[in-house]
Every structure is written in C-alpha cells, then in structure tokens.
Amino acid sequence: MTSEQQPTPGQRVERLRRAAGLSRERLAGLCGLSPTTVKFIENGRRSLTLRAAQQLAPHLGVRDLGDLFGPEVALSLDGRASHPAVNDVRRALTAWHITIDGEPESTDYLRGAVDSAWQTWHTSRHQRTAAGEILPGLLDATQRATRLHNGDDRRASLTLLAQAYHLAQAYLAWHGDREMVWLTVDRGMTAALDADDPLAIAQASWYAAHLLRAVGRGDEALDRLRQARGLIEPRVADGGTEWAEMLADLHLCAALTRARTGDQGAWSDWDAARTVVDRALPDGFVGLRTRVSRPLVDVYAVMCAVDLGDPDEAQRRAHALDPASIPSTERRGRHFVELARSADLEGAREATLHLLGRAEATSPETVRYSPVAQDMVTRLCREAPAAIRAEAVDLARRIGATDL
Known part of the structure; x- marks a missing residue:
C-alpha cells in the first residue's frame, strides 16, 4: 500500500473500535469524549489530536500511537503553544519554603489580592498574560501566610491559598503541562481540607472534577461533585448567597461532565443549577470568582448542547443570549468558540x-x-x-x- 492509500487516523480509530466490539457511544463513555467527537474523528470532520489519541488508545488496545496516526505522521511534543510565563509559575509551585521568617501579610490583604487576581482573570482580554504576571507573587504570599499565621488566621490563609492554586490551574490548563495541573489540583484540595472549610472543599472538588473529566475519568468526577453537593446543600437555605452560588456551580460542572460523555442526563443537572440561581440568588447576581449568574447558566446550556452533538439545540439556546451579558471576558471568548463548534458540527465553515x-x-x-x-x-x-x-x-x- 502506498502512502496515498494509507488509512487516515480517523479510519484507523474506526477499524480498531469495530475490532474491539465497541459502539461509538460506548467508546466515548470509556474515554471521556462525546459520541459526536468520536464520530467526527472517524469521518475526518475533526482532527485526531494527540490528547484525544491518548484518551482513546487504552480502550482500543493501542500501545503505540503510531497505530493510530500511521507511520507517515510525525508527532511533535512542541506543537502546542505554551505561554511564556509558564516557567515562572512552575518555579513558584515548586519553590518549597524549607525555612521561613518575617511577618505574613494580613488575611484581609491576601483576600483582596486573591479577589483582585480573579477579577483580572475575568476582565482582561489577555487574561493568561495578566495571570502569569500575578501568580508567582500570589502563590508565594499565600504559601508564606499559611506557615506564619496561627489559629483562625491560618485557616483563612489556607482557604485563600486554595484559591491561588485554583487560579494556577485555570492558567495552566491549556499549556500542556499536565503534571503541574495535577499538582495545583492536589495542593488546592489539601489546602481546603486543612482549612476544614466546606465551601473551600466544594470549590476544590469542582476544580478536581474538571481535570478528572479531561483525562477520561468522568465517573470519578461526578462522584466528587455528588460528595461536594452533600456538604453544600444542607446550608443553602440558611446560609448566604455564597452557598447557593457554589451549589449552582457544582450542578453546572456535573451537567457539562455528563454532556461530554453523551449523557442526556446533563439537562437534569443543568435544570437544577438554573433552579438554584432563579430561586436563591438575587437578580443581577454575579459570583466574584465563579461568575455564576443567569447568563452563565445559559452559556452552559449552549456548551451542553454542543457536547451532546445537537447544533440545532445549541443555536436555539444561544438565540436569546446576548454575549455582552456574559460577565467574564474569558467566558465570553469561550462562548464564541462554543458557537463556532456548533457551526463546525453542521459544516458551516x-x-x-x-x-x-x-x-x-x-x-x-x-x-x-x-x-x-x-x-x-x-x-x-x-x-x-x-x-x-x-x-x-x-x-x-x-x-x-x-x-x-
């Protein structure tokens, strides 16, 4: 067979899937992709990325990715753009303070610094560059505070340190350094558990669920989210808006996780989130760090429809959503990417x-x-x-x- 006659990567995926006796839906569920994604990879409407190949390979009996890409395809480890500040953030994450002295920043100061960092993330057009400049100093200050404070101030510092790790995860997620992303998830969860703060633990579970879903461990992600909801739900009725905000965000994360595996039950979780926002949060509410709001719930509806492979539903959901109402520049940009994905599903180039x-x-x-x-x-x-x-x-x- 000549190089021109070599099967495409998508054709190789389809042949291996059929040989393994798997339906598209079953394979998608096993590897954490949507059935539509698997379909489009097979028919050539979507490229087989290295990340998708790594998710598919174990379930297709593939040990050498050359079996998917073919002998003529060269794989470059440098093909994905990496932000120039990654090295500085990496150094901050691994700069263990063996000895430490001096006075820590006050928890009020650190809370303002963390809140300002998240505000910058959501409002800057170049949020990754801005976060890359902020994170090294923020991580250092919050790490120092947890070592130097005692009692309630230490617990508050641990909660803020968890938030700094969450911002680092958001920054690193698209920069191809998975080990560092796992480190931020683990550190964020450890800090939240040490703080013994239910809201911080639930937030750390939300971030852990996103990473578990991304590596094909959707069932584990849903389990973590269920446990987190168990911490939050009993406190929503008598607590402040932050409890309802967190509960809605956990439901939205579960909805997207189900949608990514082709599970129509995603709409049940999405509807639960909408109910919480409508009933328990005031009009015009926008979460400072999460950006939970009525427009964000609508953004998730579009995302779920796209991941479920239903471009008509995605367009219907998007029809009444004014992008200008989305209270985050970063989320607004991602919303346009989701709409582009919906158009791509229909072949509308x-x-x-x-x-x-x-x-x-x-x-x-x-x-x-x-x-x-x-x-x-x-x-x-x-x-x-x-x-x-x-x-x-x-x-x-x-x-x-x-x-x-």
Whole structure:
C-alpha cells in the first residue's frame, strides 16, 4: 500500500473500535469524549489530536500511537503553544519554603489580592498574560501566610491559598503541562481540607472534577461533585448567597461532565443549577470568582448542547443570549468558540470562521491557547472554500497556529 492509500487516523480509530466490539457511544463513555467527537474523528470532520489519541488508545488496545496516526505522521511534543510565563509559575509551585521568617501579610490583604487576581482573570482580554504576571507573587504570599499565621488566621490563609492554586490551574490548563495541573489540583484540595472549610472543599472538588473529566475519568468526577453537593446543600437555605452560588456551580460542572460523555442526563443537572440561581440568588447576581449568574447558566446550556452533538439545540439556546451579558471576558471568548463548534458540527465553515474571529476579537488568548479553537482554525486553512481561505490563514497566523 502506498502512502496515498494509507488509512487516515480517523479510519484507523474506526477499524480498531469495530475490532474491539465497541459502539461509538460506548467508546466515548470509556474515554471521556462525546459520541459526536468520536464520530467526527472517524469521518475526518475533526482532527485526531494527540490528547484525544491518548484518551482513546487504552480502550482500543493501542500501545503505540503510531497505530493510530500511521507511520507517515510525525508527532511533535512542541506543537502546542505554551505561554511564556509558564516557567515562572512552575518555579513558584515548586519553590518549597524549607525555612521561613518575617511577618505574613494580613488575611484581609491576601483576600483582596486573591479577589483582585480573579477579577483580572475575568476582565482582561489577555487574561493568561495578566495571570502569569500575578501568580508567582500570589502563590508565594499565600504559601508564606499559611506557615506564619496561627489559629483562625491560618485557616483563612489556607482557604485563600486554595484559591491561588485554583487560579494556577485555570492558567495552566491549556499549556500542556499536565503534571503541574495535577499538582495545583492536589495542593488546592489539601489546602481546603486543612482549612476544614466546606465551601473551600466544594470549590476544590469542582476544580478536581474538571481535570478528572479531561483525562477520561468522568465517573470519578461526578462522584466528587455528588460528595461536594452533600456538604453544600444542607446550608443553602440558611446560609448566604455564597452557598447557593457554589451549589449552582457544582450542578453546572456535573451537567457539562455528563454532556461530554453523551449523557442526556446533563439537562437534569443543568435544570437544577438554573433552579438554584432563579430561586436563591438575587437578580443581577454575579459570583466574584465563579461568575455564576443567569447568563452563565445559559452559556452552559449552549456548551451542553454542543457536547451532546445537537447544533440545532445549541443555536436555539444561544438565540436569546446576548454575549455582552456574559460577565467574564474569558467566558465570553469561550462562548464564541462554543458557537463556532456548533457551526463546525453542521459544516458551516463561513460561520465557523466568523465566530472564531469574534472569539479572537473578544479574548485573543482564549483562541490562541484553546486546543479546540486551534484545531478548527487549522482545518479551516486546509478545507475552507477559496473565498474565505485567506481569511482563515490570516487568523491562524494571528493566533500562532502551528499545524499548517
């Protein structure tokens, strides 16, 4: 067989899946992808990324990724863009303070610093660059505080340290350093447990669930979320808005986790989140760090519909949602990427390119570092009609797409 006759990576996935006696739905559930994603990989409408290949391989009996990509495909470990501040954040995460002295920052100061960092993340158009500048100092200050404070101040410092680790996880998630992401999850959970703060533990569980889902451990993610809801639900009726905010966020995370595995039960969790927001949070409420709000609930509805492979439902859900109402520049950029994914599902390349352009205009780094956005832009450069191909290539150059 000549190189021109070699099966595509998608065809290899399909052959191996059939040989293993797996349906698309079953394979998707095992590896943490949606059935639509598996379908589109097989029929060539979506590229087989290295990350997806790593998720699929164990369930297809593959030990050498060459069995999926073929002998003619070279895999580069440097193909995914990495932010220039990653090394500074890595050093801050692994700068163990063996000895420590001096006076710690006050918990009030640290709370303001953490809140300001999250506000910057949600309002900056270049949130990863801004976070990369903030994180090393924030991690150092909160780490020092937990060592130097005692009693209630130490517990408060541990809760704030957990939040600093969560921001580090958000920053690192798209930069290809999975070991560091696992470190932030573990450290964040440890700090929250040491603080013995139910809200902090639930928040750490939310972040852990996102990583577990991303590596194909969706069932574990849902279990962690159920446990976290058990901490929060009894306190919602008599607690402040932060308890209802956390409960809604846990339901939204569960909804997305189910949708990523093709489980229509996602809508039950999404509806539970909407009920909590409508009944327990005041009009106009926006969570400072989570951005939980009525518009965010609608954003998740679009995401769930896309992951469930239903572009018509995604467009219906998006129809009444004004992107300007989304209370986070980063989430607004990701919303445009989700709408682009919906258009991509339907093969509407002009609309896909238009929406990716809006995402880039809203939050350039969301497109530059998002694997799914990079994949769509790369495919548009190869497959788009000639009338828009030059525009696609120009967008690819602006966001640093390397796989051209």
